[in-house]
Amino acid sequence: MHSLIPFIPGSINDTLSSIPFFLPEIYLTVLFILVLVTDLLFGRNSEKLCRIIAFAGLLLVIQRDYQQISLLFVSGRVNGQFLFGEMLLLNRVAINFKLIIDALAAIMVLCFEWDNRLKAHRKGLSDLYSIAIGSVLAVHLMTMAVNLLSIYLAIEMVSIASYLMVAYRSETRFSAEAGLKYVLFGAASSAIMLYGISLLYGFGGSLNLFSGNLLPGLMQANPLAVALALGLVLIGIGFKLSFVPVHFWVPDVYEGAPTPVTAWLSTLPKIAAFALLINFLRPFIYFEKWNGFDFKLVLSIIGIITMIAGNFAAVLQKNVKRMLAYSSIGHTGFALMAVVTYNSTGVAAVIFYLAVYGLANIGALALATYFANALDADDISSYKGLGLKHPAASICFVIVLISLTGLPVSAGFTGKVFVFSSVYSVYQHDHNIWLLLLMITGALTTVVSLFYYIKIPLNLFLKRTEILKNTFTKSQNVVVFGVFISVLIILLGIWPQMLSDLL
Structure with missing residues (x-):
């Protein structure tokens, strides 16, 4: 105990100096408590107030995110600042990811109340806003x-919140089953990852990726044992990314969860997991003496298999949410292409691609909510003949699906061009066969995605049904939201610098 006393002043000074760089997270902590207390004070009548507080608080957090950029420049830490004893690293890449996450979160906070099935929950939505x-x-x-x-603690925090959100409508059998499956798969992946971390700590004698003896220690350990440990850690990260082979939970959970929760799970944790993967890979890539586990080879193989499995499985789906679940797996594999490049261009391409993917995916699931509200339509075949009866929502649905496919002139097309360009520029230098295979697979699976995305416009506008249910809910808010998302997708496709200038 006495041996630790000399280190206490330095630890306190490090903590105090880290606080200015941690303000968005402090604001989020205060916002969480504020929404929670509001719910406790006003009960079921607090829904609207909790939603307003959550939305306004997230806008304030976005403003604090931007202030962090100038703070790094003013403090002379352009390359990044380690926080709290090198537990966290704040740099421009992390800030860009946080900006995307906060913007999408603010949008989705507004979407929760638009789902009639979720809004009918006897407990209300106040708890959901705090979660x-x-x-x-x-x-x-x-x-x-x-x-x-x-890394482990952050993933566990995300997992706990996700479990609660998926099983929020626990009174329905399907939602309860989805929540249980998610918990079981999450617990298994967590245990596997923790075992991998314990092996890495045993080999390297440190938990710090950027300093200490971790990487030199791994170089001296048995290569097969190190490869096993790193593979186990990748499984834990891959659970959040939902790449093959840790993707089995995605279809059932996405279909069973409330639609706004599906939109949340398919965007925010996935985007954050890509940021985490980049942080995890960086020390191994830039450690000159590292010649062990070949991350480029492993991630290339995973990316190829994930693109093939996700897109071909989506073709067979009849349920809209299940189809979008498999398509999100395919998008994960596509984004891995740019991660494999290990350069700033690839990271910038990933950020742009994930931003426009998140926007389009939220739009698609919001419009799926519209048709579920209006006509209780969950399957693609139940969309027959609805295009002319609900033209605004149907046209917006087609636009967001065009973006998810990656067709001109949508933002999704621009994002895919950026990813292909970053991979091709690296391929020109080293002629790596795996990069070539990634590009070929990405192009072919983009064509395959047309076969399942086109099913929705086909049923909306080209197929007819004699019996149409009467609309019992117009959900005009969802239509306005769909128009906003569609216009934004087209604008970002024509002028991608609108987003690039903000990041």
């Missing part, structure tokens, strides 16, 4: 985690 803010705080930590301990 959502807690989830945003957790994904913030994921974007900055650079210590194996902070």
Whole structure:
């Protein structure tokens, strides 16, 4: 105990100096408590107030995110600042990921009440808003985690919030089953990852990825044992990314969860997991003496298999949410292409691609909510003949699906061009066969995605049904939201610098 006393002043000074760089997370903590207390004070009548507080608080957090950029420049830490004993790393990449996450979170907070099935919950939505803010705080930590301990804790925080959100409508059998499956798969992946972390700590004697003896220690250990440990850690990260082979939970959970929760799970944790993967890979890539586990080879193979499995499985789906679940797996594999490049261009391409993917995916699921509200339509075949009866929502649905496919002139097309360009520029230099295979697979699976995305416009406008249910809910808010998302997708497709200038 006495041996630790000399280190206490330095630890206190490090903590105090880290606080100015941690203000968005402090604001999120205060916002979480504020929404929670509001719910406790006003009960079921607090829904609207909790939603307003959560939305306004997230806008304030976005403003604090931007202030962090200038703070890094003013303090002379352009390359990044380690926080709290090198547990976290704040740099421009992390800030960009946080900006995307906070913007999408603010949008989705508004969407929760638009789902009639979720809104009919006897407990109301106040609890869901506090869980959502807690989830945003957790994904913030994921974007900055650079210590194996902070990585594990951040993933667990996100997982706990996700479990609660998936099973929020626990009175329905399907939602309860989805929540249980998610917990079981999450617990298994968590245990596997923790075992991998313990092996890495045993080999290297440190949990810090950027300093200490971790990487030199791994170089001296048995290569097969190190490869096993790193593979186990990748499984834990891959659970959040939902790449093959840890993707089995996605279809059932996405279909069983309330649609706004599906939109949340398919965007925020996935985007944060990509930031975490980049942080995890960086020390191994830039450690000159590292010649062990070949991350480029492994991630290339995973990316190829994930693109093929996700897109071909989506073709067979009849349920809209299940189809979008498999398509999100395919998008994960596509984004891995740019991660494999290991350069700033690839990272910028990933950020842009994930931003426009998140926007389009939220739009698609919001419009799926519209048709579920109006006509209880969950399957693609139940969309027959609805295009002319609900033209605004149907046209918006087609636009967001065009973006998800990656067709001109949508933002999704621009994002895919950026990813292909980053991979091709690296391929020109080293002529790596796996990069070529990634590009070929990405192009072919983009064509395959047309076969399942086109099913929705086909049923909306080209197929007819004699019996149409009467609309019992117009959900005009969803239509206005769909128009906003569609216009934004087209604008970002024509002028991608609108988003690039903000990041």
